[in-house]
Amino acid sequence: MYNIRNITFNYRKRHNEVFSQFTVDLHLGKIYGLLGKNGAGKSTLLSMMAGLIHPQSGEIRLNGTDIHLREPDTLNKFFLVPEEFMLPAIKLQDYVKRLAPFYPKFSDESLRRNLDAFNLTADLHLGELSMGQKKKVFISFALAANTEWLLLDEPTNGLDIPGKSQFRKIIVSEMSDERSVVISTHQVQDVNQLLDELLVIDNGKVLLQASVSNICSKMRFVFTDDPELLHQAFYVMPTFQGNCALLKNSGDSESQLYIELLFQALMEKGAEINALLTETGE
Numbered sequence: 407m408y409n410i411r412n413i414t415f416n417y418r419k420r421h422n423e424v425f426s427q428f429t430v431d432l433h434l435g436k437i438y439g440l441l442g443k444n445g446a447g448k449s450t451l452l453s454m455m456a457g458l459i460h461p462q463s464g465e466i467r468l469n470g471t472d473i474h475l476r477e478p479d480t481l482n483k484f485f486l487v488p489e490e491f492m493l494p495a496i497k498l499q500d501y502v503k504r505l506a507p508f509y510p511k512f513s514d515e516s517l518r519r520n521l522d523a524f525n526l527t528a529d530l531h532l533g534e535l536s537m538g539q540k541k542k543v544f545i546s547f548a549l550a551a552n553t554e555w556l557l558l559d560e561p562t563n564g565l566d567i568p569g570k571s572q573f574r575k576i577i578v579s580e581m582s583d584e585r586s587v588v589i590s591t592h593q594v595q596d597v598n599q600l601l602d603e604l605l606v607i608d609n610g611k612v613l614l615q616a617s618v619s620n621i622c623s624k625m626r627f628v629f630t631d632d633p634e635l636l637h638q639a640f641y642v643m644p645t646f647q648g649n650c651a652l653l654k655n656s657g658d659s660e661s662q663l664y665i666e667l668l669f670q671a672l673m674e675k676g677a678e679i680n681a682l683l684t685e686t687g688e
Contacts, residue, residue: 408432413464426610439601440590448590484555495533511552520546594665627664641671
């Protein structure tokens, strides 16, 4: 479990704080979608969760241990895949030989399975790969590390269409109650159906933390041109398919989550939406 308590952080050259008294708890067994505008601090938060950046105040604990102590028994509990990374110009077998020992639950079988899903072989040379292929290899290695936490920053950037499809499949196949994935992304259409919970951050604070099941039980996402429904909607977003409306779900039917619509609505009516999501039945 990650406990993030009252963290405050800002870069020296920035006048505004990236985070201010930011607090959130994250639990195992879930796929989190970490969302926010450009500059909201998504990448910074993942880096702090990995102990690479220190907040000016507050603390981040993983299973009760301060992450910034960077103790070996804590470091092997998570794996961070940043948006931009470098891989050494060596054979994959040598890369695995050097790094896998740091992860006690590393699985060669998982690595082979995920590489195969991406149509890659285990005998490849990292220095000969395109950026998209390197990302596929790095994601495959990260999953094979079998850490409790997998932190992914814009994981589908650079992947081709088949790669994005396979990414979704292998994330689902590798999930368990003893593992969580945090995905920071702007490419919400790539992960829309993967997520168990949304964490939306804005202006240094949590704007929304809610399960997808709760969101879809309290709200309806519908394409409609019905004037009455549009009048009732919390928020309406024009699309090429017509108007997409966010409505209160007054019945028992659930609609499919439309993250882009929800995100835009939160930016304007965050308090109203949070109030609806915390409503309890009589």
